[in-house]
Amino acid sequence: MVPDVTSDPLAWLDDHAATRVTAGLRRQLRPRAAGSPALDLASNDYLGLTRHPEVRAGAIEAVRRWGAGSTGSRLVTGTTTDHELLEGELAEFTGFPAGLVFSSGYAANLGAVTALAGRGSLIVSDAGCHASLVDACRLSRARVAIAPHRNSTAVARLLADRSEEHALVLTDSVFSADGDLAPLTELHRVVRDHNALLLVDEAHGLGVRGHGGRGLVQETGLAGEPDVIVTVTLSKALAAQGGAVLGDERVRAHLIDTARTMIFDTGLAPAAVGAARAALRILRRDPGLGPRVLARAADIARIAGVAAPDSAVVPIILGDPQTAHDAAHTCREQDVEVGCFRPPSVPEGTSRLRLTARADLTPADLDTLTKVLVPVLTHARNSTTVPA
Numbered sequence: 001m002v003p004d005v006t007s008d009p010l011a012w013l014d015d016h017a018a019t020r021v022t023a024g025l026r027r028q029l030r031p032r033a034a035g036s037p038a039l040d041l042a043s044n045d046y047l048g049l050t051r052h053p054e055v056r057a058g059a060i061e062a063v064r065r066w067g068a069g070s071t072g073s074r075l076v077t078g079t080t081t082d083h084e085l086l087e088g089e090l091a092e093f094t095g096f097p098a099g100l101v102f103s104s105g106y107a108a109n110l111g112a113v114t115a116l117a118g119r120g121s122l123i124v125s126d127a128g129c130h131a132s133l134v135d136a137c138r139l140s141r142a143r144v145a146i147a148p149h150r151n152s153t154a155v156a157r158l159l160a161d162r163s164e165e166h167a168l169v170l171t172d173s174v175f176s177a178d179g180d181l182a183p184l185t186e187l188h189r190v191v192r193d194h195n196a197l198l199l200v201d202e203a204h205g206l207g208v209r210g211h212g213g214r215g216l217v218q219e220t221g222l223a224g225e226p227d228v229i230v231t232v233t234l235s236k237a238l239a240a241q242g243g244a245v246l247g248d249e250r251v252r253a254h255l256i257d258t259a260r261t262m263i264f265d266t267g268l269a270p271a272a273v274g275a276a277r278a279a280l281r282i283l284r285r286d287p288g289l290g291p292r293v294l295a296r297a298a299d300i301a302r303i304a305g306v307a308a309p310d311s312a313v314v315p316i317i318l319g320d321p322q323t324a325h326d327a328a329h330t331c332r333e334q335d336v337e338v339g340c341f342r343p344p345s346v347p348e349g350t351s352r353l354r355l356t357a358r359a360d361l362t363p364a365d366l367d368t369l370t371k372v373l374v375p376v377l378t379h380a381r382n383s384t385t386v387p388a
């Protein structure tokens with residue numbers, strides 16, 4: 001067949017976009033204006049430190065010293081002495097012998113999983129794991145078994161039935177869509193019984209759970225266990241950008257040799273290193289920050305008429321994507337920024353508003369939220385079917 005050279009090579013994108021419009025799944029970028037008066041209940045700035053003077057100064061001082069970029073990959077020129085200091089400080093804070101910084105939490109997950117599980121090994125992943133862990137499974141070439149959400153009995157069965165020598169169990173500590181917690185104590189027992197490793201993504205746990213914000217792994221007494229590996233992002237509680245893997249010294253050495261998202265990626269920018277170090281210093285100084293996030297999350301849940309969460313994440317399930325989209329839009333029109341999660345980020349029929357708490361929310365912020373959110377939810381709940 002002779003190709004039709006006059007046809008539009010991107011026409012199929014229009015068809016796909018039309019399908020998403022019909023399904024209420026069109027997404028849009030909404031650039032924030034500097035100095036916007038909007039009340040932020042959508043970001044991951046859990047401790048409210050992004051604009052903290054010390055965090056800004058940490059970033060600025062690092063740029064003064066090192067310049068804007070890290071200049072190369074970690075193994076060539078992209079490791080400064082500040083990267084090394086940050087790794088030591090993160091490891092010490094979370095209770096692990098060693099840490100390795102990546103350019104994002106996403107890259108940390110891809111790097112850790114693909115380095116610790118390859119062809120000939122088994123990965124058992126919780127069905128609710130973050131997309132970066134899902135993608136890591138796909139890249140790893142390991143056999144991947146998905147365990148039902150928060151089900152350590154199913155994990156035990158999958159590990160017991162395996163023929164592979166090496167197995168890696170993956171879970172978020174705090175699941176990002178629902179804000180619920182992984183059963184880490186049971187998972188660790190299962191992992192130990194079956195001679196496997198447990199990788200816990202603490203993206204939403206660090207700064208919020210555990211003593212002084214040291215994370216759910218510390219809270220459950222698993223920090224420093226040799227068969228536990230933790231990944232974190234520096235972009236949520238630590239108010240910067242980047243990620244890290246925390247674990248045994250041998251895990252760090254193995255990742256330096258084999259983690260492709262570290263080897264083939266430019267090192268984390270100095271400004272992010274400086275900002276994260278400053279945020280960590282503030283968190284050490286003020287161990288009440290994490291508990292304050294949980295208290296504000298409980299306030300938000302009360303206003304929304306939903307159960308108090310175990311994390312900063314308050315999901316308000318509305319059912320269909322258009323209802324969730326419209327509710328979020330109405331809140332934004334009134335200068336209240338809320339998240340809106342729709343498939344494929346969450347299962348069909350569970351589209352939702354997703355509000356996140358910050359340690360620095362004031363009583364006036366909560367009053368504003370009440371005025372805006374309560375009528376929006378009344379309207380949304382009258383126009384949608386929330387699944388049982």
Ligand SMILES: Cc1ncc(COP(=O)(O)O)c(C=O)c1O
Pocket residue numbers: 104105106107109130132172176201203204233234235241242243
């Ligand atoms: C659970 C979880 N893991 C990993 C990531 C990725 O982290 P980063 O944004 O630093 O790439 C996120 C970020 O949204 C997350 O929520």
